[in-house]
Amino acid sequence: MRKILGIILLLIVTSCVKTIPGGGMCHLTLQAQLPSGEKIVALQVDNSLPGNQIRNINTGETYPIPVFVNGQCELDVLKGVYIIAFDGVAALPNGKGYKVRCTEHATILTAVSLVQDGENVTLKLQVMQ
Amino acid sequence: MRRVLVILLFLVPLKSFTQEKWSNAPGQTLLYYNDYNFTRVEIRGQFIEQDKASAPVDGTGLRQGEFNAWARHCLDSLKRVEGGVSYQRGVKLGVKMNSSSDWQLLQPYIVLDSVGGDLQREQYRFWARYASRHGQFIWSVHASFRALHEYREADPRPRNITSDLVLGASAGMEAGEYAISLEAAYRKYHQSCSVQFMDPSGSNATVIQSLGFGRYFTRFSGAKKSVDTRFQGSGYSIQGRLEPTSGIGWLAGAGYNAIYLVRHLPEFNEVPVSTILREEATLYGGKKWAHSYVVAGLDGIFKRGYENVIDQSSAFLSLGALQMYRQYSLRASVVGYNEWAFKKVNLGLQPMLAACYTAASDGISAMDWVACQTGLNLEISYRLSRKLYIYAAPRAQFTLFGKSNWCIDTMATIGIEF
Numbered sequence: 077m078r079k080i081l082g083i084i085l086l087l088i089v090t091s092c093v094k095t096i097p098g099g100g101m102c103h104l105t106l107q108a109q110l111p112s113g114e115k116i117v118a119l120q121v122d123n124s125l126p127g128n129q130i131r132n133i134n135t136g137e138t139y140p141i142p143v144f145v146n147g148q149c150e151l152d153v154l155k156g157v158y159i160i161a162f163d164g165v166a167a168l169p170n171g172k173g174y175k176v177r178c179t180e181h182a183t184i185l186t187a188v189s190l191v192q193d194g195e196n197v198t199l200k201l202q203v204m205q
Numbered sequence: 206m207r208r209v210l211v212i213l214l215f216l217v218p219l220k221s222f223t224q225e226k227w228s229n230a231p232g233q234t235l236l237y238y239n240d241y242n243f244t245r246v247e248i249r250g251q252f253i254e255q256d257k258a259s260a261p262v263d264g265t266g267l268r269q270g271e272f273n274a275w276a277r278h279c280l281d282s283l284k285r286v287e288g289g290v291s292y293q294r295g296v297k298l299g300v301k302m303n304s305s306s307d308w309q310l311l312q313p314y315i316v317l318d319s320v321g322g323d324l325q326r327e328q329y330r331f332w333a334r335y336a337s338r339h340g341q342f343i344w345s346v347h348a349s350f351r352a353l354h355e356y357r358e359a360d361p362r363p364r365n366i367t368s369d370l371v372l373g374a375s376a377g378m379e380a381g382e383y384a385i386s387l388e389a390a391y392r393k394y395h396q397s398c399s400v401q402f403m404d405p406s407g408s409n410a411t412v413i414q415s416l417g418f419g420r421y422f423t424r425f426s427g428a429k430k431s432v433d434t435r436f437q438g439s440g441y442s443i444q445g446r447l448e449p450t451s452g453i454g455w456l457a458g459a460g461y462n463a464i465y466l467v468r469h470l471p472e473f474n475e476v477p478v479s480t481i482l483r484e485e486a487t488l489y490g491g492k493k494w495a496h497s498y499v500v501a502g503l504d505g506i507f508k509r510g511y512e513n514v515i516d517q518s519s520a521f522l523s524l525g526a527l528q529m530y531r532q533y534s535l536r537a538s539v540v541g542y543n544e545w546a547f548k549k550v551n552l553g554l555q556p557m558l559a560a561c562y563t564a565a566s567d568g569i570s571a572m573d574w575v576a577c578q579t580g581l582n583l584e585i586s587y588r589l590s591r592k593l594y595i596y597a598a599p600r601a602q603f604t605l606f607g608k609s610n611w612c613i614d615t616m617a618t619i620g621i622e623f
Contacts, residue, residue, distance in 0.1 A: 093465075093480050093511045096525035100568050134478075134515050135416065136423030154569075155527055156514050184424075187517040191524055 098193040102155045104130075105196045108147045110176070111203060114168055119144035119176070121164040128162040133187050157187045160199065175204040244276040247620035251295070255612045262303035262315070264324065269295025273620075288333035297324040297355075304363040304400050304412065305436070306355045313417030313530060314468055314479045314510060316398050316434050318361040320410040326355045343384060344376045360402045361410045367396040377446075384450050392440040392464060400432045414468070414478065416512060417530050418570045422478060424515070425470055433471045438480075440464025449493065456500070457490040476521035480511040481530075497543040508532040510567075532565040544584075553584035579603050595619050 108119050121128050123140040130139045134156055141162055142149040161182035166174045178199045181188045188197055253267040275289025301321035308315050334347035353367040370393045377386025402408035412432040414422040442462030449456065463484045467477045484507045491500030510530025513523040538559035545552045557580040564573035580603065586596040596618040603611050 093482075093526045094523070095511065096514065096527055100527050100529060133517065134422055134424045135420060135512070137420075157517050157524070184517050185519075189514075189516065189524060191514060 096155055096191050100155055101152050102190045102192060103150065103194045104153050104190055105148065105150050105194070106141075106144070106160070107196065107198045108144050108166070108176075108178070109198055109200050110166065110174070111200070116144060116147040116166045117169055118167045119147070119149075119164050120167075121162045125163070128164075129159075131159045132156040133159055133184050153190060155191050157189050159183065159187050160197070163204070166201070176201040177204055178202075242276075242278050244623040245274065245620055247271075247273040247618050249273065249616060249618040252615045253612065255610060257610055261299070261301040261321075262308045262312070262317075263300070264297040265299035267295055267297055269293055269326075283338045284336070286333070286335045289331075291328075291330045293326070293328040293330075295326055297326060300324045304361065304365075305398050305434075306353055306365040306367050306396055307369075310394070310464070310483065311396075311436060311466060311468075311481060313415055314466075314481045315415050316363075316400065316432070317413050317415050318363070318400060318410045319413070320361055322357055322359060324355050324357055324363070326353065328353045338379075341378045341380070342376070343379060343386065344374070346374045347390075348372050360404050361408070361412065362401045362403065363398060364401070365396060365398045367394075369394050373442075375446075379450055382449055382451060382454060384446075384448055386446050388442075388444045388446065390442045390462075392442070394436070394438055394440070394464065394466060396436040398434040398436070402430050414470075416479065416567070417510065417565075418567045420567065420569075425473060425478065431472075435469040435471055435475075436466050437469070438464060438466035440483075444487075453493055453495055455490070455492050458487070459489075460487040461485070470521075473515075474521045476513070476515055477523060478513050478515065480513075480526065482509045482511070484508075496546065497541070499539070499541045501539045502537070504534075504536045504538075506532070506534040506536075529567045529569075530565070531567075532563065534561060534563040536561040549588045551584075551586045553582075553586075555582035555584070556580070557582070592623065593619075593621050 108116055110116060120143055121141040123129070128141060130141060130151075130153065131137070132154065135154070137154055137156075139151060139153055141164075142151055144164075144166075159181060161179060163175065163177050166176045168174070178201055180186065180200055181197075190197075249271040251267060251269040251271065255265050257265070271291060271293045273289065273291045275287065277285065277287040279285050299321070300323065302317045302319075303315055303321070304318045305311055305315040306326075329352045330349065332347070332349035334345060336343065336345035349371045351367070351369040353365070353369070355363065355365045355367075357363055371390055373388060373390030375386050375388035377384055400412045402410075408428040408430060411426060411428050413426045414434070416422065440463055442460065444458060444460035444462075446458040447456060448458075461484070463482065465480055465482045468479045468481075469475050469477050486505045487502065488504075489500055489502035491498060508530065509528060511526040512529050513526050516522045516524050536559060538557065540555065540557045542553060542555045544554075557578075559578045561576045561578075562573070563576075565571065580600060582598060582600040584596070584598045586594060588594045598616045598618075600614040600616075601611070
């Protein structure tokens, strides 16, 4: 009887829900890239500003953006489709600092899908004058 | 606000549905009733009042009138048929954080508004069943259809239209003084939920597509002139039953049912945004005497919620579903009943005791709670003449769930039998 019920249940679930494999969380690696190709030692984002965030377009979860070390940062987010937008300050090896902006995935239409267990996203930064 | 949402969504009222399962036994049970034909017409009034809502999504009270008509006919000593219609018209008082109908089925994936208010309701129900005996073999078929219309005449104005169809059949055999049977049923469910605002200055509230634990679809929620949602799905049930053919003796049963419901958003290209799968297993046993019974039951409910990840395009395509919400409920209940029959008056007393443990999680947050409930139902029926009778059933319930809550549920009926 348990077996029959199990098969019925499996049929119900598989017929109505196409699930995303793996768990609910995605390990996200962000890599920042300057237009000049220069190496970034650190990139700091002021998360208190309202527009600086990683935001799920469907459910609205927001995650603060960590400090980029050697042009890279990692965080865990709920699987979904995300807007990634921020203004920050990038420090270069020569001691120079740039104000940078990330707008590549700043709208719903350009949002990025993060549905695998691990995802790498390269962010092309704009240098602000 | 988030915490209030969490609490409001997870308060589940306790009901001793062991008794419901016993008294609403479908199909071949017809064969074991008294073999006389009748037609009954009833008008009934129902009054429910709580001191504070145990489930604000269901309101603090109900004022309802009902018309019932049903007939039972013995075609011969081996075949019985029964059918009926009912119409209910009433108002649910003080409904909060809920714009959907049948929230017990859909929770936590309901549509809610941040204002609430009284909700008008009308429900039509048609049902029929047929049972037959061939030697020791017994079988039956049954069908029921329910149409529910709930609405509010002030902003926010939900208008929910629900259709609910159940088709079932059972087969079994008699062995000595008992009958053993197996019943299977199919259920088709559909609800269209439309929340509108008539105020020319715009909406005065936010309409939220809830995901439970205070989470919701921000992309599809907001203060808009109109929000349309559609829930649809189907379910299956299977139940085994042992009952005494004479109406006196031991009874027992076990059942399982599952239903899945998908939430679609018509204004966003009919995108399916979430699916709730609800499973329920039931076990009960008891004994029935000529004028009394005792039934003890154990019910387990398991809910799984799937949130769809909708892509960034204006086509609103689903990239797949994430299993987020889980809820386990275990409920134990004992119901007793005794009837005293006098010349024209029948008096029934039904004490009830239930306890429920529930644990819920959405992968991010988790909570669990215990609730206990005790109640006493009193039934008085008086036969005014051979054909005319009146019936009253006042019921008092007390629930302990962190805080105490009392509920008075009174029903008065006047009926005529042909």
